[in-house]
Amino acid sequence: MIGAVVVNLKELSKLLNLSQTTISRALNGYPEVNEVTRQRVLNAAKATGYRPNIAAQRLATGRTNSIGMVMPIGADRDTDLHFAEFLAGMAEVAISQDVQLIVHPSRPDDEEATFRRLAAGRSVDAVYLSYIRRGDTRIDLLKSLSLPFVVHGRSLDGPHDYPLLDIDNAGAFVDATRLLIQLGHRRIALLNGPDNLAFAISRHEGMVGALSKYALTPDPDLLQHSPMTEENGYRGMMRFLDLAEPPTALLCSSMVLALGAVRAINQRRLTIGEDISIIAHDDVFPYLKPENFSTPLTTTRSSIRAAGVRIAERLIGEVAGLRAEPQQEIWKAELIVRASTGPARKAPKPGGSRPAEAAE
Amino acid sequence: MIGAVVVNLKELSKLLNLSQTTISRALNGYPEVNEVTRQRVLNAAKATGYRPNIAAQRLATGRTNSIGMVMPIGADRDTDLHFAEFLAGMAEVAISQDVQLIVHPSRPDDEEATFRRLAAGRSVDAVYLSYIRRGDTRIDLLKSLSLPFVVHGRSLDGPHDYPLLDIDNAGAFVDATRLLIQLGHRRIALLNGPDNLAFAISRHEGMVGALSKYALTPDPDLLQHSPMTEENGYRGMMRFLDLAEPPTALLCSSMVLALGAVRAINQRRLTIGEDISIIAHDDVFPYLKPENFSTPLTTTRSSIRAAGVRIAERLIGEVAGLRAEPQQEIWKAELIVRASTGPARKAPKPGGSRPAEAAE
DNA sequence: TCGATTTCTCAAAGCGCTTTGGCTTCCTCC
DNA sequence: GGAGGAAGCCAAAGCGCTTTGAGAAATCGA
Numbered sequence: 148m149i150g151a152v153v154v155n156l157k158e159l160s161k162l163l164n165l166s167q168t169t170i171s172r173a174l175n176g177y178p179e180v181n182e183v184t185r186q187r188v189l190n191a192a193k194a195t196g197y198r199p200n201i202a203a204q205r206l207a208t209g210r211t212n213s214i215g216m217v218m219p220i221g222a223d224r225d226t227d228l229h230f231a232e233f234l235a236g237m238a239e240v241a242i243s244q245d246v247q248l249i250v251h252p253s254r255p256d257d258e259e260a261t262f263r264r265l266a267a268g269r270s271v272d273a274v275y276l277s278y279i280r281r282g283d284t285r286i287d288l289l290k291s292l293s294l295p296f297v298v299h300g301r302s303l304d305g306p307h308d309y310p311l312l313d314i315d316n317a318g319a320f321v322d323a324t325r326l327l328i329q330l331g332h333r334r335i336a337l338l339n340g341p342d343n344l345a346f347a348i349s350r351h352e353g354m355v356g357a358l359s360k361y362a363l364t365p366d367p368d369l370l371q372h373s374p375m376t377e378e379n380g381y382r383g384m385m386r387f388l389d390l391a392e393p394p395t396a397l398l399c400s401s402m403v404l405a406l407g408a409v410r411a412i413n414q415r416r417l418t419i420g421e422d423i424s425i426i427a428h429d430d431v432f433p434y435l436k437p438e439n440f441s442t443p444l445t446t447t448r449s450s451i452r453a454a455g456v457r458i459a460e461r462l463i464g465e466v467a468g469l470r471a472e473p474q475q476e477i478w479k480a481e482l483i484v485r486a487s488t489g490p491a492r493k494a495p496k497p498g499g500s501r502p503a504e505a506a507e
Numbered sequence: 508m509i510g511a512v513v514v515n516l517k518e519l520s521k522l523l524n525l526s527q528t529t530i531s532r533a534l535n536g537y538p539e540v541n542e543v544t545r546q547r548v549l550n551a552a553k554a555t556g557y558r559p560n561i562a563a564q565r566l567a568t569g570r571t572n573s574i575g576m577v578m579p580i581g582a583d584r585d586t587d588l589h590f591a592e593f594l595a596g597m598a599e600v601a602i603s604q605d606v607q608l609i610v611h612p613s614r615p616d617d618e619e620a621t622f623r624r625l626a627a628g629r630s631v632d633a634v635y636l637s638y639i640r641r642g643d644t645r646i647d648l649l650k651s652l653s654l655p656f657v658v659h660g661r662s663l664d665g666p667h668d669y670p671l672l673d674i675d676n677a678g679a680f681v682d683a684t685r686l687l688i689q690l691g692h693r694r695i696a697l698l699n700g701p702d703n704l705a706f707a708i709s710r711h712e713g714m715v716g717a718l719s720k721y722a723l724t725p726d727p728d729l730l731q732h733s734p735m736t737e738e739n740g741y742r743g744m745m746r747f748l749d750l751a752e753p754p755t756a757l758l759c760s761s762m763v764l765a766l767g768a769v770r771a772i773n774q775r776r777l778t779i780g781e782d783i784s785i786i787a788h789d790d791v792f793p794y795l796k797p798e799n800f801s802t803p804l805t806t807t808r809s810s811i812r813a814a815g816v817r818i819a820e821r822l823i824g825e826v827a828g829l830r831a832e833p834q835q836e837i838w839k840a841e842l843i844v845r846a847s848t849g850p851a852r853k854a855p856k857p858g859g860s861r862p863a864e865a866a867e
Numbered sequence: 868t869c870g871a872t873t874t875c876t877c878a879a880a881g882c883g884c885t886t887t888g889g890c891t892t893c894c895t896c897c
Numbered sequence: 898g899g900a901g902g903a904a905g906c907c908a909a910a911g912c913g914c915t916t917t918g919a920g921a922a923a924t925c926g927a
Contacts, residue, residue, distance in 0.1 A: 198627035202565035203913035231591030238612030252598030267558035376794040434736040563883035
């Protein structure tokens with residue numbers, strides 16, 4: 148096995164006294180080549196360390212065997228953590244299918260150009276799109292381009308007539324909110340992601356919807372939209388706790404926000420699950436698990452890595468032309484009750500607008 | 508600006524009544540083309556949405572304008588967090604230099620094959636290598652391949668005669684250990700990364716070296732090697748605290764480990780910076796900052812994102828052929844003292860092992 | 868036995884670019 | 898006015914693969 152020197156088809160064909168055609172076919176498993184010849188070729192290829200030149204292969208076939216990921220850079224860099232975990236999922240599939248993963252970093256204002264370049268330059272077979280924003284134009288752009296894609300998440304309005312995979316964000320937060328209400332909580336705060344991102348908006352809507360089902364009105368003071376850092380979790384929670392009438396329960400859009408919120412609560416010497424209940428959304432990070440919080444956290448769980456796996460599979464399927472209809476896939480998040488949720492300590496203040504008695 | 512239809516050089520040349528040569532040259536900024544012609548070409552290219560086919564470009568030039576990252580998958584998946592941050596750094600550079608980032612997931616047992624494939628397939632111009640292990644053979648392999656590379660980290664033994672960027676892991680932990688000793692600490696524990704990874708070994712060596720300078724012997728009971736998760740931080744710290752003679756100070760190889768350690772300490776109602784001092788290594792994550800811990804953490808700091816930036820720059824330089832000598836670059840980590848380090852509470856007991864007073 | 872298949876192999880075209888080498892013009896300068 | 902350059906353009910080769918269309922050899926059927 149020679150290291151440095153690179154051998155190509157022509158040389159191999161000279162070496163074996165066979166045409167390039169035959170060698171190419173032998174290597175790529177075509178049937179019209181004699182089995183003993185094939186073995187001869189295979190052996191020689193291994194002996195010389197032959198690997199096809201990928202650029203040439205791509206040019207000839209028009210396929211690139213690669214999927215592109217447009218990685219947001221700049222403003223929402225706090226999402227790295229999720230991106231990494233998602234990437235790990237895609238990687239699992241990529242490796243088993245022998246597909247390259249191409250990361251295209253792109254600033255938000257430049258994304259459109261990036262997609263156009265990808266499509267026209269034929270540098271990837273398919274792309275995945277994420278971090279969908281309010282009024283996002285990228286989906287329409289992709290629909291107009293002849294480039295297979297799958298969206299992780301979905302647009303807020305407009306028809307969902309494109310391939311997508313999303314979790315039921317609204318549903319998850321409806322479930323979480325309902326649980327809290329049933330436990331007697333009336334003042335429920337939300338530490339959410341940036342307010343231009345679709346997932347955050349949906350979660351907020353889920354919460355508001357659940358509240359209104361029980362004739363509760365959301366208090367704007369109990370809402371924070373921000374990048375999902377520990378620090379923002381802490382700050383937000385501190386602000387909530389400083390209110391004249393602090394919340395008795397908290398919803399968190401991410402584990403990292405929850406980390407900060409817990410710190411704030413501890414600092415105030417309040418007891419989680421008693422003085423204040425918490426439900427966080429858990430994207431399942433191997434290094435930060437809700438069950439390992441000082442008070443194990445009740446969560447709505449959906450593995451973002453699994454989403455990466457699934458989307459990679461579907462992208463590969465799209466390329467292979469297996470797609471029938473644009474496929475919409477919505478995953479339910481699982482509500483897992485742990486120790487951070489308990490009955491509301493005190494009944495909501497009697498005066499003022501007393502909410503309807505929620506059913507049980 | 509047409510969306511779906513893809514135009515190529517030939518069509519453009521027909522459209523403009525110019526040869527492909529001239530168009531190619533106009534587009535790529537060669538001097539031997541008339542300025543008005545160039546403008547004509549540029550306009551037409553923009554109007555038709557022309558983008559060169561990347562595969563063709565690569566085949567013709569032999570350059571790929573891409574750098575490969577072999578992403579470890581499987582066993583050390585806990586390192587994702589660092590990988591992501593590093594990736595973000597590389598991405599910054601990639602975008603400004605118009606270079607693609609290709610992620611090659613690879614299982615440890617398969618890495619060698621992956622590199623060979625990369626080199627022979629000419630699918631990337633250069634690669635970066637990380638997560639160097641004890642007795643790692645990959646560096647020698649890369650040296651034997653005709654593929655530019657930069658190593659993030661370095662081998663434990665053997666000459667460092669290859670391009671590398673590393674932080675002074677040993678030095679950082681010498682500094683940290685010395686500070687603790689000067690504060691009067693004698694029993695210092697270490698929560699480290701996996702014991703087959705070079706960076707972890709160097710840190711351990713740094714600590715041991717500093718101890719021995721003060722004639723202190725490391726206690727094997729005060730050492731844990733493990734993947735760097737919150738859970739492992741908690742478990743390790745708990746074990747330390749349960750010792751007959753628990754440590755009065757702790758070194759942590761990562762912020763995430765520190766997170767777990769802090770949880771353990773809080774649970775035992777000990778006070779950080781008084782009952783026990785902590786110094787953690789901080790790779791600088793935007794979402795988890797040491798100054799935001801309930802007790803701000805003293806750290807050895809070195810931005811892994813900055814390392815990504817630098818390595819990307821150097822890789823691009825290597826490809827451009829700017830390299831003179833293999834370049835070794837060692838960054839010092841900065842020791843930043845915050846509230847988590849304080850004087851040792853009690854001198855270590857002279858006599859036998861007195862059980863720890865688990866407060867309350 | 869001979870024509871019809873089947874099996875195996877090959878030469879050559881083509882993918883869409885870049886780059887070499889050469890060919891016109893048009894100046895410039897003595 | 899003509900040698901010598903410079904400026905601007907082009908035809909064609911080539912990058913290393915896949916794939917088409919065809920041909921030689923072997924096998925088969927009757």
